[in-house]
Amino acid sequence: MPEPDFAPQRLGRAHDDTKDRMGTVPETPDDAVSVQIISPEGRYEPNAAAEEFLPYLERVDEDLLRRFYRDMVVIRRADAEAGHLQRQGQLALWVPSHGQEAAQVGSGHAARPQDSIFPAYREHAVGMIRGLDLLDIIRMLRGLTHGGWVPEEVGNFHLYTLVIGSQTLHATGYAMGIALDGKSGTGSPEEAEAALVYFGDGATSQGDTNEAMIWAASYQTPQVFFLQNNHWAISVPVSRQSRTPLVDRAAGFGLRSTRVDGNDVLASYAVTAKQLDDARAGRGPGFIEAITYRIGAHTTSDDPTRYREAEELAYWEARDPILRYRHHLEQRDLADGDWFRSVDQEAMDLAADLRRRTLALGTVDVGLIFDNVYAEDHPVVREQKQWLAAYEAGFGEAR
Ligand SMILES: Cc1ncc(C[n+]2csc(CCOP(=O)(O)OP(=O)(O)O)c2C)c(N)n1
Numbered sequence: 517m518p519e520p521d522f523a524p525q526r527l528g529r530a531h532d533d534t535k536d537r538m539g540t541v542p543e544t545p546d547d548a549v550s551v552q553i554i555s556p557e558g559r560y561e562p563n564a565a566a567e568e569f570l571p572y573l574e575r576v577d578e579d580l581l582r583r584f585y586r587d588m589v590v591i592r593r594a595d596a597e598a599g600h601l602q603r604q605g606q607l608a609l610w611v612p613s614h615g616q617e618a619a620q621v622g623s624g625h626a627a628r629p630q631d632s633i634f635p636a637y638r639e640h641a642v643g644m645i646r647g648l649d650l651l652d653i654i655r656m657l658r659g660l661t662h663g664g665w666v667p668e669e670v671g672n673f674h675l676y677t678l679v680i681g682s683q684t685l686h687a688t689g690y691a692m693g694i695a696l697d698g699k700s701g702t703g704s705p706e707e708a709e710a711a712l713v714y715f716g717d718g719a720t721s722q723g724d725t726n727e728a729m730i731w732a733a734s735y736q737t738p739q740v741f742f743l744q745n746n747h748w749a750i751s752v753p754v755s756r757q758s759r760t761p762l763v764d765r766a767a768g769f770g771l772r773s774t775r776v777d778g779n780d781v782l783a784s785y786a787v788t789a790k791q792l793d794d795a796r797a798g799r800g801p802g803f804i805e806a807i808t809y810r811i812g813a814h815t816t817s818d819d820p821t822r823y824r825e826a827e828e829l830a831y832w833e834a835r836d837p838i839l840r841y842r843h844h845l846e847q848r849d850l851a852d853g854d855w856f857r858s859v860d861q862e863a864m865d866l867a868a869d870l871r872r873r874t875l876a877l878g879t880v881d882v883g884l885i886f887d888n889v890y891a892e893d894h895p896v897v898r899e900q901k902q903w904l905a906a907y908e909a910g911f912g913e914a915r
């Protein structure tokens with residue numbers, strides 16, 4: 517069968533808006549194989565690359581198999597609700613995770629409670645799995661808090677990092693600390709610690725990310741780099757970012773690497789579980805490239821119709837990770853219509869609760885951005901604060 521036009525690594529070329537000015541993006545040779553356990557139709561059909569990861573599925577009981585589905589549905593609904601709230605003026609920004617649920621839910625569940633997770637800004641599902649109240653993300657994107665949450669209180673899920681790739685350095689530094697404290701490389705995997713860091717295809721072009729991988733390899737840190745290749749860095753396609761499949765770069769750093777079908781929740785789980793256990797056991801850092809797709813806009817400030825084709829979107833919508841996994845549960849007789857309906861209801865209830873609590877959050881005290889500039893009163897800052905107060909007052913009560 518000929519390779520489809522929208523196969524991984526071929527994406528975006530037609531609408532790369534830098535093409536005319538910067539030269540045509542050359543073909544990226546791509547013979548890297550992705551670990552796949554569930555077929556696109558939902559059948560249990562592990563490919564040869566999946567073999568070494570299958571024992572890790574023995575940890576997944578039927579409840580967890582259903583939980584994967586529940587988490588994907590709930591987060592998709594919550595994500596949509598937050599997008600609506602932004603459109604209704606309740607949030608300054610929202611960062612959609614639609615399409616990336618399997619990559620996040622599989623890997624998020626593979627981490628152990630003692631592990632530390634370093635997200636970028638799109639990992640809402642991982643945060644939820646670690647115990648984060650999604651309202652904390654909303655509070656941040658409403659401008660009510662600069663940070664968001666206390667990692668130790670939410671399963672060591674660290675703060676969202678908008679500076680692309682910088683969380684990879686935080687994770688590597690943290691993982692060096694784990695090693696220096698003797699909390700990895702010894703004892704059982706049930707107790708040893710590791711760090712798991714999420715980043716995007718665009719982040720692989722950042723100096724920070726490359727430095728983090730070099731340090732990780734140099735000091736054999738107990739950590740896993742989890743790259744979600746969603747094919748776009750805002751409007752720049754992944755084909756512009758690399759002449760080789762991104763997974764192939766890992767070997768150059770000396771990292772154990774695996775490419776996984778990121779829309780296959782079981783594969784995402786199994787690959788991450790093995791990589792994390794290897795890291796904990798002192799076998800050094802690992803690298804996972806999860807092939808997935810950003811179905812939505814980059815953020816609510818972005819309009820993807822300006823730079824990508826409808827056909828490309830349709831190709832990936834037909835490979836929806838949730839529908840695929842639903843077929844899988846049905847084929848294994850693990851869930852019936854009532855159960856699927858109860859999950860939909862739970863997702864709707866959670867979204868309604870998020871909306872209710874968002875509307876009760878109150879407004880930002882804009883004066884704070886001035887008060888926190890200097891320790892003491894400053895005439896220019898005072899003048900700016902007064903100007904803004906007068907401007908705001910100009911909107912009257914309607915505001
Ligand atoms: C250091 C830095 N440079 C540029 C930006 C602007 N920026 C925000 S998101 C983004 C694209 C990131 O793409 P990717 O790493 O693939 O992650 P994705 O958004 O696709 O999840 C850019 C360039 C930034 N936030 N930080």
Ligand SMILES: [Mg+2]
Nearest residue numbers: 716717748749
């Ligand atoms: Mg990306």
